Amino acid sequence: MKKTPIQKDERKFYIKVGLIVFFIWVILFELVGQYAAKLPTQDITSFIDKQIPLIPPFIWSYMFCYIFPFLPIFIVKDYHRLNVTLLSIILANLSAFILYLLYPVAFPRPVLGHSLSEKLLSLLYKVDFQPGANKLPSLHVTFAWIVYLACRRQRISQWGEGFIFFLSGLITLSALFVKQHVIADIIVGIGWAFITWTLAGRLYKIFIDGKTDPQTGLRLMMKKITPLMFSFFIILLSIICFNSYRGQ
Numbered sequence: 001m002k003k004t005p006i007q008k009d010e011r012k013f014y015i016k017v018g019l020i021v022f023f024i025w026v027i028l029f030e031l032v033g034q035y036a037a038k039l040p041t042q043d044i045t046s047f048i049d050k051q052i053p054l055i056p057p058f059i060w061s062y063m064f065c066y067i068f069p070f071l072p073i074f075i076v077k078d079y080h081r082l083n084v085t086l087l088s089i090i091l092a093n094l095s096a097f098i099l100y101l102l103y104p105v106a107f108p109r110p111v112l113g114h115s116l117s118e119k120l121l122s123l124l125y126k127v128d129f130q131p132g133a134n135k136l137p138s139l140h141v142t143f144a145w146i147v148y149l150a151c152r153r154q155r156i157s158q159w160g161e162g163f164i165f166f167l168s169g170l171i172t173l174s175a176l177f178v179k180q181h182v183i184a185d186i187i188v189g190i191g192w193a194f195i196t197w198t199l200a201g202r203l204y205k206i207f208i209d210g211k212t213d214p215q216t217g218l219r220l221m222m223k224k225i226t227p228l229m230f231s232f233f234i235i236l237l238s239i240i241c242f243n244s245y246r247g248q
Contacts, residue, residue, distance in 0.1 A: 010079050010214065010215065011073060011074070013215060014073045014079065014082050015070070015073055017086070017218070018069070018070050018073060021086065021089070022069075025089075025093060028093070028097070029093075029134065029139075032097045032100055032101065032133075032134065032236070033100070033129040033133040033134040034129065034133075035101070035133075035240065036100045036101055036104045036129070036133035036134060037104070037106075037129040037130060037131065037132065037133040039101070039104045039133075039243060040104070041104045041105060041106035041131060041132055041133075042103065042104065042105055042106075043105070043106060043107045043108075044105055044107070044136070044182060044184050045107045045108075045182050046182065046183055046184070048183055049176075049182045049183055052176050052177065053177070054110045054177065054178070054179055055177040055178070056112070056113075056115060056117035056118045056121050056178065057117045058173065058174035058177040058178050059117050059120050059121045059124065059174070059178050060117070060120075061167075061170045061171055061173075061174040062124075062140065062171065062174035062175060062178050062180065063120070063124075064167075064171065065140045065143060065144055065171045068143065068144060068147055068167065068171065069089070069143050069146070069147055071147055071151065071164070072085050072147060072150040072151055075150075075151045075154050075155055075156055076150060076151070076154050076155070077154050077155050078214075079214035079215075080204070080208070080214050080217055081150060081154075082150070082214070083204060083208070083214060083217050083218045083221055084150075084197075084200050084201050084204045085146060085147075085150040085200075086218070086221075087200040087203065087204055087221060087225065088146050088149075088150075088193075088196045088197045088199075088200035088201075089143065089146060089196075090225070090229070091196040091199060091200055092139065092142050092143075092146065092192050092193065092196040093139065094229065094232040094233075095192070095196070095232070096134075096137055096139055096142070096192065097232070097236060098232065098235055098236060098239065099136060099137070100133060100134050100135075100136075101236065101239045101240065101243070102239060103136060104132070104133055104135075105132060105133075105135040105136045105182075105185070106131040106132025106133070106135070107132060107135075107182060109125055109179060110179055112125075121178055124178075124180070128180075135181060135182075135185050136184060136185045136188055137185060137188035137189035137191075137192045138175050138180075138181040138185040138186055138188075138189035139189065140171060140175050140180070140181070140189070141171065141172050141175055141181070141185070141186050141189030141190055141193070142189045142190070142192045142193045142196075143193075144167070144168040144171040144172060144193075145168050145172075145189075145190055145193035145194065146193045146196070146197055147164065147168065148164050148165055148168040149193065149194070149197045150197075151164050172186055172189075172190070175189075203225075204217075204221060207220060207221050207224045207225075208220055208221060
């Protein structure tokens with residue numbers, strides 16, 4: 001079906017919003033990770049994790065997750081659903097940041113060879129937080145399943161929906177096979193996605209009148225969740241201050 005000028009403008013608007021959110025996310029993720037990496041960490045590697053092999057080619061699907069969250073912009077029929085997706089991502093991130101500071105997780109990394117996939121994986125290890133941080137929950141996994149939930153019953157066929165389900169599962173498995181996450185990170189990450197998606201949907205219905213256009217709805221949503229976001233940041237700062245006081 002051919003896009004109308006209004007639909008094209010909305011898509012451009014949400015692409016810009018997506019890029020802005022991604023830029024802010026990178027900054028916050030790095031700040032939280034740099035601090036969490038300095039805290040005492042826990043190794044929650046299980047016996048099953050130790051049996052999972054390193055499969056370096058999965059790094060390609062793992063890296064795909066950095067653009068995967070933009071997929072709903074091109075698939076959803078109702079842009080209010082994009083607002084719910086964005087709200088879900090915001091809730092998932094802010095709550096995950098708190099857990100990253102409360103329960104930092106780290107584990108040993110495997111020795112790598114010299115294949116192309118291993119070189120890319122080695123680069124990822126080098127730029128990642130040392131000895132580890134921002135692991136539980138895996139936001140790679142959380143984002144992957146939020147994307148799947150956002151794209152369900154939209155403008156794609158059952159085959160298309162099944163393919164997105166496959167990609168979400170592939171990203172989930174890749175987090176294990178490149179040894180960036182352990183099983184606990186994955187399980188919590190999936191749960192994080194479904195919980196925040198459900199919560200975001202309910203909050204959005206409370207915040208926004210169904211007659212409001214999506215762009216206005218987004219602005220109203222951001223205005224109404226500002227106190228909630230502020231509360232999250234107060235909790236983060238409180239944890240940082242407490243850790244600093246305890247470390248003296």
